[in-house]
Amino acid sequence: MSWLTHQRQGESGEASALQTRGVVITNAWRYDLRLWLGNLLSGGKLQTLRNMTADLAELRSGETVLDVGCGTGALALVACERIGAAGRMVGIDPSPQMIASARRKAKRAKRAIDFQLGVIEHLPFSDQSCDAVMATMMMHQLPDDLQRQGLSEIARILKPGGRVVVVDTKRPDGQHQGQSAQPVRTLPWESSLQDQPQLLKEVGFSQIEAGDTGFQFRGFEIGFVRARKS
Ligand SMILES: C[S@@+](CC[C@H](N)C(=O)[O-])C[C@H]1O[C@@H](n2cnc3c(N)ncnc32)[C@H](O)[C@@H]1O
Numbered sequence: 001m002s003w004l005t006h007q008r009q010g011e012s013g014e015a016s017a018l019q020t021r022g023v024v025i026t027n028a029w030r031y032d033l034r035l036w037l038g039n040l041l042s043g044g045k046l047q048t049l050r051n052m053t054a055d056l057a058e059l060r061s062g063e064t065v066l067d068v069g070c071g072t073g074a075l076a077l078v079a080c081e082r083i084g085a086a087g088r089m090v091g092i093d094p095s096p097q098m099i100a101s102a103r104r105k106a107k108r109a110k111r112a113i114d115f116q117l118g119v120i121e122h123l124p125f126s127d128q129s130c131d132a133v134m135a136t137m138m139m140h141q142l143p144d145d146l147q148r149q150g151l152s153e154i155a156r157i158l159k160p161g162g163r164v165v166v167v168d169t170k171r172p173d174g175q176h177q178g179q180s181a182q183p184v185r186t187l188p189w190e191s192s193l194q195d196q197p198q199l200l201k202e203v204g205f206s207q208i209e210a211g212d213t214g215f216q217f218r219g220f221e222i223g224f225v226r227a228r229k230s
Contacts, residue, residue, distance in 0.1 A: 102115040
């Protein structure tokens with residue numbers, strides 16, 4: 001395993017995570033418990049944030065939508081409702097444990113969501129085949145150059161008029177790139193949501209908007225960036 005490969009062993013010998021330099025989460029059970037508790041203690045705020053993300057992505061019936069770094073699939077379930085049975089909902093994550101948990105959730109909810117092992121750096125879509133891509137709380141898991149590579153992949157798979165919505169933590173006001181910006185303090189990279197508009201511009205997006213969600217994670221404001229492919 002290279003020094004840049006931030007992977008942890010599955011707790012009970014499950015298939016190993018896909019190779020990536022992003023931070024892969026393998027304890028799906030604990031992740032889900034935290035989300036569930038977080039939603040409960042915040043009076044349903046997490047679910048409100050998921051609905052807001054789906055609104056920002058302007059999902060419509062029949063569309064093809066990707067949730068990249070989907071974790072245990074909670075956002076994909078919300079998005080799936082918006083695009084209906086005529087749509088195609090795909091969620092990818094390098095963690096077999098996260099994907100297994102997401103598949104169980106979709107099965108329980110009787111929703112046909114295609115949860116696959118995958119990484120943002122090689123999206124399993126052909127060129128211009130996707131209407132919308134959502135990336136929530138996952139960009140901060142990626143080193144800076146991988147964020148750019150991932151956004152470039154998103155630009156490749158989106159149809160003209162397609163939308164990408166990135167929701168993530170923001171560097172506190174007054175701090176600059178290079179100062180601690182991450183909710184997970186052990187991460188060696190320093191970019192944050194405020195750097196996404198520039199990266200999106202560099203990979204070819206033109207209509208780019210940024211804003212606040214009104215939510216926080218570990219004391220960091222959560223914001224959004226939305227871009228549309230021309
Ligand atoms: C903090 S979780 C967020 C999960 C989900 N999007 C949510 O909002 O609950 C970040 C996810 O990104 C995944 N991840 C790490 N590296 C990745 C990569 N290269 N491509 C796609 N996902 C990745 C992790 O395995 C993890 O499930």
